[in-house]
Amino acid sequence: QVQLVESGGGLVQAGGSLRLSCAASRSIFSFNYMGWYRQAPGKQRELVASITSGGSTNVADSVKGRFTISRDNAKNTVYLQMNSLKPEDTAVYYCNARSSLGGYWGQGTQVTVSS
Numbered sequence: 785q786v787q788l789v790e791s792g793g794g795l796v797q798a799g800g801s802l803r804l805s806c807a808a809s810r811s812i813f814s815f816n817y818m819g820w821y822r823q824a825p826g827k828q829r830e831l832v833a834s835i836t837s838g839g840s841t842n843v844a845d846s847v848k849g850r851f852t853i854s855r856d857n858a859k860n861t862v863y864l865q866m867n868s869l870k871p872e873d874t875a876v877y878y879c880n881a882r883s884s885l886g887g888y889w890g891q892g893t894q895v896t897v898s899s
Contacts, residue, residue: 785809786808786809786810786881786888787808787809787888787890788806788807788808788809788879788880788881788888788889788890789806789807789809789890789891790804790805790806790877790878790879790890790891790892790893791804791805791807791893792804792805792893793877793893793894793895794894794895794896795896795897795898796869796895796896796897796898797897797898798869798870798871798897798898798899799868799869800869800897801865801866801867801868801869802866802869802895803863803864803865803866804820804863804864804866804877804879804893804895805861805862805863806818806820806861806862806863806864806879806881806890807859807860807861808860808861808862808881809860810860811857811860812837812855812857812860812861812862812881813837813857814883815837815881815882815883816836816837816882816883816884817834817835817836817837817880817881817882818834818835818855818862818879818880818881818882819831819832819833819834819835819853819879819880819881820832820833820834820853820862820864820877820878820879820880821877821878821879821880822873822875822876822877822878822895823875823876823878823892824872824874824875824876827875829878830844831844832844832847832851832864832877833847833851833852833853833864834853835853835854835855835862839855841853846872847866847873850866850867850868850869851864851865851866851867852864852865852867853865862879864877866895869895869897870897871897871898871899872897873895873897874895874896874897875894875895876892876893876894876895877892877893877894877895878890878891878892
């Protein structure tokens with residue numbers, strides 16, 4: 785069973801920064817895709833950013849230029865660097881990983897941006 789543990793969420797003022805971490809219980813080389821999603825109250829879960837095993841990244845238009853996804857293979861960890869945060873970025877952020885054996889979700893970490 786794969787475990788994904790997110791950390792780094794919290795309360796920050798608008799314009800501030802946070803870095804989220806997603807630590808996997810096994811080598812992230814085994815995942816061909818890892819991504820960060822978020823879900824705000826009353827809204828559907830949406831993709832924020834993703835990264836493939838080859839290093840290709842994709843970032844949602846709503847966060848482009850502010851958020852960056854990266855991975856540290858040695859630490860089996862994927863990061864989401866969030867800069868210039870806005871109140872509309874407030875949500876629970878989830879880590880997702882996919883391999884040929886299936887997909888996995890973390891438990892989520894709350895990010896709250898105050899105006």
